[in-house]
Amino acid sequence: MTVGGWIFLIVCWGIIISLVTFCYLRILQDNGSGDTPEEQ
Amino acid sequence: MEKIRERWGSKLGIILAVAGSAVGLGNFLRFPSQVAKNGGNAFIIPYLVALVLIGIPLVWVEWTAGRFGGGHGHSSAPGIFQRLWKNNPIAKYIGAVGIFGPFVIYMYYVYIESWCLAYAYYCLIGHMNFTSSDAYVQFLQWYQGVDSPGVFSGSMPAVVFFLITFLINISVTYFGIRGGIERLCNIALPTLFVMAVVLAIRVLTLDAPAGAPEGQTSMGGMGFLWNPDFSSLLKPKVWLAAAGQVFFTMSVGMGVILTYSSYLRKKDDIALSGLTAASTNEFAEVVLGGSIIIPAAFVFFGPQFLADPSHLGSFDLAFFAMPQIFAGVPGGSFWGFMWFGILFLAGITSSVSITQPGVAFLQDELNLTRPKAVAMFGIAAFILCQPAMWFLHRGVLDDLDFWGSNLIIVCGAAIEIILLAWVFGIDKAWKELHEGASLKVPIVFKYIIKYVSPTLLLAMLGWWFATEWWSVITMKDVPSENIPYVLGLRLLLLGLFVLLLVLVYVAWKRKRMTARSES
Numbered sequence: 001m002t003v004g005g006w007i008f009l010i011v012c013w014g015i016i017i018s019l020v021t022f023c024y025l026r027i028l029q030d031n032g033s034g035d036t037p038e039e040q
Numbered sequence: 041m042e043k044i045r046e047r048w049g050s051k052l053g054i055i056l057a058v059a060g061s062a063v064g065l066g067n068f069l070r071f072p073s074q075v076a077k078n079g080g081n082a083f084i085i086p087y088l089v090a091l092v093l094i095g096i097p098l099v100w101v102e103w104t105a106g107r108f109g110g111g112h113g114h115s116s117a118p119g120i121f122q123r124l125w126k127n128n129p130i131a132k133y134i135g136a137v138g139i140f141g142p143f144v145i146y147m148y149y150v151y152i153e154s155w156c157l158a159y160a161y162y163c164l165i166g167h168m169n170f171t172s173s174d175a176y177v178q179f180l181q182w183y184q185g186v187d188s189p190g191v192f193s194g195s196m197p198a199v200v201f202f203l204i205t206f207l208i209n210i211s212v213t214y215f216g217i218r219g220g221i222e223r224l225c226n227i228a229l230p231t232l233f234v235m236a237v238v239l240a241i242r243v244l245t246l247d248a249p250a251g252a253p254e255g256q257t258s259m260g261g262m263g264f265l266w267n268p269d270f271s272s273l274l275k276p277k278v279w280l281a282a283a284g285q286v287f288f289t290m291s292v293g294m295g296v297i298l299t300y301s302s303y304l305r306k307k308d309d310i311a312l313s314g315l316t317a318a319s320t321n322e323f324a325e326v327v328l329g330g331s332i333i334i335p336a337a338f339v340f341f342g343p344q345f346l347a348d349p350s351h352l353g354s355f356d357l358a359f360f361a362m363p364q365i366f367a368g369v370p371g372g373s374f375w376g377f378m379w380f381g382i383l384f385l386a387g388i389t390s391s392v393s394i395t396q397p398g399v400a401f402l403q404d405e406l407n408l409t410r411p412k413a414v415a416m417f418g419i420a421a422f423i424l425c426q427p428a429m430w431f432l433h434r435g436v437l438d439d440l441d442f443w444g445s446n447l448i449i450v451c452g453a454a455i456e457i458i459l460l461a462w463v464f465g466i467d468k469a470w471k472e473l474h475e476g477a478s479l480k481v482p483i484v485f486k487y488i489i490k491y492v493s494p495t496l497l498l499a500m501l502g503w504w505f506a507t508e509w510w511s512v513i514t515m516k517d518v519p520s521e522n523i524p525y526v527l528g529l530r531l532l533l534l535g536l537f538v539l540l541l542v543l544v545y546v547a548w549k550r551k552r553m554t555a556r557s558e559s
Contacts, residue, residue: 001259013326
């Protein structure tokens, strides 16, 4: 794999993995266990 | 009396269910095949652009429209479209597309899913250790029953594995949103991810066969996908292929997310949940899907194999190349079982999702109980799955795939986004998206949803009508001996669509009569 290939792979994977991590951390932060309240 | 609506058990439950719907065979088979066919790295750039301009906006559109419709007691496109279009009488008939599309995909998807289950079984019992490449081709032909010419294809093992797969699908649907689909996805999706990570690590540490030239390594295979080749960026075909892949992978335009999100409450977040499900799917596709099949084929067969477009069909790579590769490594039966197990789990979390729009329509609009709705859907689906199995050798499955996975979902997506952004109104839609949101969506997406995404979708449809419409309608590329079968299938699909329109008519007529008698 060329240097250009490595750079592109790291950038693309980096964006996706960061996004996934951000989303799940936000969900944990917002909901604790992630559960929604039971319907009234 | 007001019916009690089903609800998701948890926020994570719906995210995994939507991600499970999106993570399907396309992530592990179609994506690497499309990347390799379209210039490797150069494909990734249009793919990411299409993801931002079409994929993610459509995800938010469907989540918004679905939760809005659910708030008015509708879980399928006919009712939701009618609510979005202020009770316009035509809207519910347009919404029939949102039940028709998933049905068409279901007609062949479950059969392919059953191949994965069968191959996982055959790998596990050590049956997939053939000595020549041709033997793998012959095995699949024997399994599909297309090795001996006749009116019907199909074999007894294929029928048995189809029945098992079909029964699992219907059973999960029977147990409902929380007890069936959510429970399945809560187990299947994490299992799939763990298996895929383990398999990707195994593939990336594969040794080349003895005597292979230098450079035939797994990193060389990754280079095949990721090394820059910007010349392909100037080819419109690559951009269209990238947009098509984004559609296929995100499960947008087929009405599934509409239905899933309709079981949310009004104050449940959809902005962050939609983005989370979409990014989970992208992780499965770009990171995991791109690290298994192409690097493995590169190490084992070399770059010449991947340079030949005839080897890059999704099924060729999955059912011929991968079992051969695993047969040549220690513990090959186990790794083969893992590979087809991943495909089966990816398939089943998607196929149960495509049952739901039809079942929800029968429940909500025709007032059937869930057991009755599932039984009715199951009988119809079982009958309609037969052509793909028995006339596989007549091009029936390919034709179903074209209509279901290409044209209908693009049309469905174009209708959804125009209805929400233009008819319902982008300001109202934007407010609806942010109701209870855990994330503020950047304002630029408001304009992308209103102007950019619909324009690109209409351009895709326009391109198709300009270049392919006539040859598809006249079956120009269908071999003459297959024309009666493909024509028969198309008439069957037309009949199914008309039947759905009639059911929509009957459902609303009954509603009117009930309302009149109550008043």
